[in-house]
Amino acid sequence: MSAYRLVQGFCSSRVPGASALTFLCAICVTAAFLALPSATADEHSSNPVVLRLNLDREVEPVLATYIDEGIADAANRHAALILITMDTPGGLGESMKDMIQHILTSTVPVVVYVSPTGARGASAGFFILLSADIAAMAPATHIGAASPVIAIGGFQLQIDETMRRKILNDAMAFLRSYSEKRGRNPTLAETAVTDAKAFTEKEALDGKLIDLIASSPEDLLHQLDGRTITRFDGTKAVLSLKNAAITPFELSARQSFLARIVEPDVFFVLLMVAVLGLYTEFTHPGMVAPGVIGGISAVLALYAMHLLPVNFAGVLLLLLALALFILEAKFTSHGVLAVGGIVSMMLGAMFLIRSPLTSGGVSLGVALAATLPFALITVFLMRLVLRSRSWKSTTGREELIGEEGIAISDLRADMDGMIRVHGELWQAISPRAVLEGKPVRVRSVEGLKLHVEPWEAAVTENK
Secondary structure, rough: OOOOHHHHHHHHHHOOHHHHHHHHHHHHHHHHHHHOHHHHHHHHOOOOEHHHEOOOOOOOOHHHHHHHHHHHHHHHOOOEEEEEEOOOOOOOOOHHHHHHHHHHHHHHEEEEEOOOOOEEOHHHHHHHHHHHOOEEEEEOEEOOOOOOOOOEOOOEEOHHHHHHHHHHHHHHHHHHHHHHOOOOOOHHHHHHOOOEEEEEEEHHOOOOOOEEOOOOOOHHHHHHOOEEEOOOOEEEEOOOOHHHHHHOOOOHHHHHHHHHOOOHHHHHHHHHHHHHOOOOOOHHOOOOHHHHHHHHHHHHHHHHHOOOEEHHHHHHHHHHHHHHHHHHHHHOOHHHOHHHHHHHHHHHHHHHHHOOOOOOOHHHHHHHHHHHHHHHHHHHHHHHHHHHHHHHOOOHHHOOOOOOOEEEOOEOEOEEEEEEEOOOOHHHHHHHEOOOEEEEEEEEOOOOEEEEEEHHHHHHHHO
């Protein structure tokens, strides 16, 4: 008996709770149909699949993860080709190397296509382009300008000749290690590193840096259909792309969110908000909101710190800046400590991200815009804390100390009597006699008894 008839027979039997059993039967039948193989989900399409990825922002860790996942997904789908459309100014060196490693070891052929018109594949993008099985460009695009730089806030640092040659030689060796095997012109490619040279699509094609020029993704697939390529391991592969279906592989909502967090500028701002929020909560307990915002920002900043190549010296400079701001509020330095804190925070921001092959890092504008308000707020809050320590207590029995009271009966020396303070009657004792109706000053509180003295004596003593 089939599963469907068995369920149907069970449902048709007369038992109490027929409506509930009918609902149960409906669920079982639905589950049975869902368990059947899906022709659209499991069967491979007769047309070849081209998985399309977009590299359209700065190269950073989350984008590298996206490219890695796309390459893995293409292998699982048995795709015919991976198409990576590129428009990037460059980015972080470690993320660039991660992408290149996955492209070189991909079981599915990879084509990197600088597109659309006006796009560029600069700096780290140039390295990635030359690592692909097929390198292509759209009209009116350009590539190159891949000289390694060490920059602070967008301004290039001057380094000694030995260090400069070391960085250049390392970058050129890395570029040669795979561009030669891809059949490209390593000598010309090195000029993009040594001389920061850039190339138009025609110059790149004539110089054998790319394989073809295509006006659109469809034109690109048309030109590649039937083409024999040599993979990185030396094997030959024929691309069969007739009637290929281009399937986009998009960044997930999570990856899009995380991609913003790991941007150096956003990471620095999160770090500042975290420190300022937690600092405000610790110095002014009970405000709640600064602590919540600071805590969330701290967790996000720590996540970004885990992915980004963070320079420990930059973190220490930021901590030193915070300490200097606090000391400025506590000691009179005529602004010296505050200026030192601002300089320390600026340097910390600009040294925060370590990126020797690219100019990726916290921009000077963001560093300046975050540092000055942070300094002012930190100094202001600390001064409030220090000032509050000298304030007289306004709650509890301590608020009575120093207050004026009126004797409602004669107070004999060292004898208990009654006085009125703040509209309340208190038992009091005075070392000197005080006549009824005369003012007294509270000196201390002992349990429910006040130690007082004549107001005239207190005034004379203060003088």
